[in-house]
Amino acid sequence: MKKRVKLIFPKRSVHMPITYRLAKDFNIAANIIRAQVAPNQVGTLVVELSGDIDHLNDAVDWLEVQGIEVSGASGEIVVDEDLCVHCGLCTGVCPTRALTLDSETHRLTFSRSRCIVCEQCIPTCPVQAISTNL
Amino acid sequence: MRTIDGINDKIRQGKAVVQTAEAFKAHAKEQGVAAAAAAVDVVVTGTFEPMESSGAMLNLGHTDPPIKLLECYLDGVPAYAGFGAVDVCLGASQPAVAGRGADLGDPEAVREHGGGHVIADLIAGRSVPLQATGHGTDCYPRTSLETTITRDTINQFYLFSPRGLYQNFIVGVNGGDRTLSTYLGPLQPRLGNAVYANPGALSPLLNDPDLEAIGIGSRIFFGGGVGYIAWEGTQHFPLQRRLPNRTPIGPAATLALIGDAKQMRPEWVRGCYFKGYGPSLMLGVGVPIPILNEQVATHCAVQDADIVAPVMDFSIPRRVRPTFGLVSYAQLKSGSITIEGQPVRTAPLASIYLARRVASELKTWIEAGQFELAAPVAPLPQDRAFLPQDALGG
Numbered sequence: 098m099k100k101r102v103k104l105i106f107p108k109r110s111v112h113m114p115i116t117y118r119l120a121k122d123f124n125i126a127a128n129i130i131r132a133q134v135a136p137n138q139v140g141t142l143v144v145e146l147s148g149d150i151d152h153l154n155d156a157v158d159w160l161e162v163q164g165i166e167v168s169g170a171s172g173e174i175v176v177d178e179d180l181c182v183h184c185g186l187c188t189g190v191c192p193t194r195a196l197t198l199d200s201e202t203h204r205l206t207f208s209r210s211r212c213i214v215c216e217q218c219i220p221t222c223p224v225q226a227i228s229t230n231l
Numbered sequence: 232m233r234t235i236d237g238i239n240d241k242i243r244q245g246k247a248v249v250q251t252a253e254a255f256k257a258h259a260k261e262q263g264v265a266a267a268a269a270a271v272d273v274v275v276t277g278t279f280e281p282m283e284s285s286g287a288m289l290n291l292g293h294t295d296p297p298i299k300l301l302e303c304y305l306d307g308v309p310a311y312a313g314f315g316a317v318d319v320c321l322g323a324s325q326p327a328v329a330g331r332g333a334d335l336g337d338p339e340a341v342r343e344h345g346g347g348h349v350i351a352d353l354i355a356g357r358s359v360p361l362q363a364t365g366h367g368t369d370c371y372p373r374t375s376l377e378t379t380i381t382r383d384t385i386n387q388f389y390l391f392s393p394r395g396l397y398q399n400f401i402v403g404v405n406g407g408d409r410t411l412s413t414y415l416g417p418l419q420p421r422l423g424n425a426v427y428a429n430p431g432a433l434s435p436l437l438n439d440p441d442l443e444a445i446g447i448g449s450r451i452f453f454g455g456g457v458g459y460i461a462w463e464g465t466q467h468f469p470l471q472r473r474l475p476n477r478t479p480i481g482p483a484a485t486l487a488l489i490g491d492a493k494q495m496r497p498e499w500v501r502g503c504y505f506k507g508y509g510p511s512l513m514l515g516v517g518v519p520i521p522i523l524n525e526q527v528a529t530h531c532a533v534q535d536a537d538i539v540a541p542v543m544d545f546s547i548p549r550r551v552r553p554t555f556g557l558v559s560y561a562q563l564k565s566g567s568i569t570i571e572g573q574p575v576r577t578a579p580l581a582s583i584y585l586a587r588r589v590a591s592e593l594k595t596w597i598e599a600g601q602f603e604l605a606a607p608v609a610p611l612p613q614d615r616a617f618l619p620q621d622a623l624g625g
Contacts, residue, residue, distance in 0.1 A: 182279065182501055182513060182582045186416045188566075189424035189578025198566075203583040221417050223281070223503035223513070223580075225343075 099147045101130070101173075102157070105166040106140035113163065115142070123156040124148055130213050143214055173230050174214060176207050180226035187218040187227060232524045235606040238272045242603050249519075249597045251590040252276045252433050252531060259532035268528030273597060273604065274520045276435040277452070277589030280428060280581035281503060283324040283414070283511040284394035284465060287350045287492055290386040291317040291361075299371035303363040304331040305380075306349045307341065312363070316371055323347040323502075323512035332362040332377075345510020348502030350390070353382045354454070355497035388492045390454060390500075394464040395488035396516055398436035399471075399479050399540055400429045402558060402568075404575065407546030412507025415580055418545050422570055425542065428580040431560030432535045433587065435518035436484055440477035442469070444520045444527045446607025451488065452517030452593040455499035457602070458490025460611075468617040476533055480557060481541045484611070488516065499589070515585060517593035521604055535560035542570060550619060 104115070111134060116127040125148035134140035146153055160167050174195070183205045185198045195211035196218055198204070218227045241247040248271050250258060255274045259267040291300075293316070300312035303319045307327035310319040325346040329338060352359055358379045367374040382388050404425045405411050405418035415426040431437065439445055449460045464485025471483035492500075499515035522528050540563070542555040555570045562568050563577045596602035 183584035184280075184513075184582040185579045186426065187578070189426060189576050190417060190419065198579075198583075203587070205584075217417075220506040223416065223505055223511070224501055225504070 098150050098153065099145055100153055100169075101143070101145045103168040104142040104144065104160065105168070106134070106142070107164050108137055108139060110164055111136065111138070111140045115160070115165070116144075119146070119156055123152045123159070125152055125156050131215065173209065174207065174212050174216070174218065175228055175230045176205065177226045177228070180224050181205055182224055182226075184223065186223060187221050190217045190221050192217070232268070233272065233522060235521050235523075235604050238521050239603045241272055242597055242600055245598070245600055247272045247597060249273045249275060249594045251587070251594055252438055253587070253590075256432060256532055256534055259528065260534075264529050264532050265525060267532065268522055268525045271522055271528075274438065274522060274531045275517060275590045275593045275597070276433060276438045276520060277515065277517040277586045277593065278396070278430050278434050278581055279499070279513060279515040279585035279589055280430070281414075281511045282392050282395050282514045282516075283347075285323040285350075285390060285392035285512050285514065286346065287321045287353070287388060287390050289319050289321065289388050291319070291380065292384070292386050293317060294373060294376060296373045297371045298363065298365035298373035298376055299368055301364045301366050303361065304328070305361055306352070306359045307331045307344065308346050308349050310346075321346045321349060323350060324509055326510055332360045343504045343510065345502070345504065347510050347512030348504075350492070350512060351497065351500050351502040353380075353388065354492055354495045354500045356381065382493050390458070390488075390490055390492045390495065391461070392488045392514070394466060394485045395453075395514070396436055396464065396486040396518070397429065397482060398440070398484040399434075399538070400427070400482050402427045402540050402542045402563065402577070403545050404542055404555065404570065405546050406544040406553075411545050412505070413545055414505055414508050414511075415545075416505055422573055422575045425563075425568055425570070425575045425577045426580055427540060427560075427563045427577060429540065429560075430579070430581045430583050430586040431538055431564065432533055433583065433590065434581075435516065436486070437478055437533065437538055438531045439520050439527070440473065440479065440530055441613070442484060442611045443530075444523055445518060446610045448605055448608035449518070450602070450605035451490075451519070452515070452589060452596070453488055453490035453495070454492070454514050454516075455496030456490050456492070456494030458488050458516075459605070460486050460607075461489040462487040463611050463615065466617065467612070467615045469611075469613050469615060470617070474537070474539065476537050477530060478533060478538045480539055486611070513582075515589040517589040519593060519597060519602075519604055535564060542568070
């Protein structure tokens with residue numbers, strides 16, 4: 098199964114080769130969706146972990162023991178249908194085309210699986226209909 | 232072929248044939264313009280886009296003791312009070328100022344809040360805090376006022392858009408090397424995106440390019456209520472260059488619109504904010520075009536492929552910006568245009584989805600006999616120049 102998580106590293110853990118350990122010790126493929134890591138700073142990694150469900154749970158336990166904060170609701174983009182006016186301005190800044198206008202109806206459609214949570218759409222939206230569910 | 236009186240007779244009898252602009256174009260393409268013109272009485276057009284040149288006129292009613300307003304803030308947004316005692320005008324693009332009654336928290340939230348949001352709040356029936364000072368005169372002795380108002384506790388509340396409808400517009404791109412915050416939203420560097428702001432062939436004024444079927448006094452759908460074409464709009468420039476089908480190759484005619492905000496509905500009046508630029512107001516506007524003759528019908532049959540807009544580079548912040556040439560609305564709506572050999576993603580700023588809904592709602596009104604056409608009382612001028620303002624002296 099797959100699980101999308103947000104990992105927040107304390108400064109002391111930034112040097113750890115996390116994805117290597119996940120692959121070697123737990124047989125888990127970690128697809129990095131978004132990363133913000135720099136020496137001596139708190140790091141953030143949004144990853145999609147795929148592997149056996151028991152291995153996934155073990156891996157999350159291990160990450161927490163290492164002092165890494167694991168957040169399940171990993172900052173997904175949410176479009177508020179009541180606020181959205183379907184202008185489509187966000188579709189021009191979305192790098193992965195997760196946000197598109199339907200070619201027939203011109204309604205905004207959001208494809209979660211394509212979203213890398215870059216958040217560029219959030220300040221672009223003129224009616225503040227887009228947010229992360231953190 | 233037809234008169235507005237004749238069409239209104241048919242509307243009253245429930246016999247008027249009304250089509251949305253898109254349906255009419257398909258009809259004309261399939262059966263020819265002459266057949267479509269013979270069959271259809273009214274073509275309804277629509278748009279839903281930011282119209283920052285909009286404002287609301289409010290009359291608050293007199294307090295006791297009475298006040299002649301000097302300064303007035305509605306939810307922290309300054310309203311112009313240089314009229315009679317309790318008349319104020321609230322502009323859609325006016326940002327809030329801190330410490331004037333708006334409970335918005337951080338400074339960024341204050342900057343992002345503006346007249347457009349306050350107008351939309353009032354139309355949605357929400358109460359709005361008001362802080363004001365008075366001149367303190369013999370007849371109006373009161374010098375301060377703090378209260379809350381709603382649309383039901385004020386006398387007049389009407390929307391006036393000095394530039395409500397635009398005939399065509401530009402396409403914004405950024406050929407520079409940093410992101411620009413503009414009235415078209417963020418423009419990404421190195422031609423990262425292109426933004427167009429007009430719904431193209433569905434847009435009201437592109438279906439009547441020479442303003443032959445509408446004029447001052449024409450009744451329209453305005454923010455979900457009934458409004459009227461009040462005057463030529465600011466920056467009205469009908470002399471813009473035009474294609475043989477009479478549609479202009481860039482921003483051209485504009486219209487000033489007026490309507491009772493108390494009748495408007497929140498889904499068609501939305502406050503908005505463009506990051507790094509400022510607040511504004513999105514409005515749904517629908518214009519019915521009476522098919523008076525075959526020429527009006529020919530103009531209504533125009534397609535996205537036959538209407539163009541100029542691509543302008545916002546990286547040069549001058550009055551005359553460099554242009555990358557013309558693109559058609561068919562290309563813009565396909566999601567990508569080519570500029571200097573490079574594919575550039577396009578995104579609209581006008582909501583085509585809601586523009587269509589404006590047109591279909593107005594069609595329903597006319598078919599139900601709730602909305603009759605109004606004959607213009609005066610034509611819109613066809614010969615306005617587009618004057619620059621060059622500072623003299625200094």
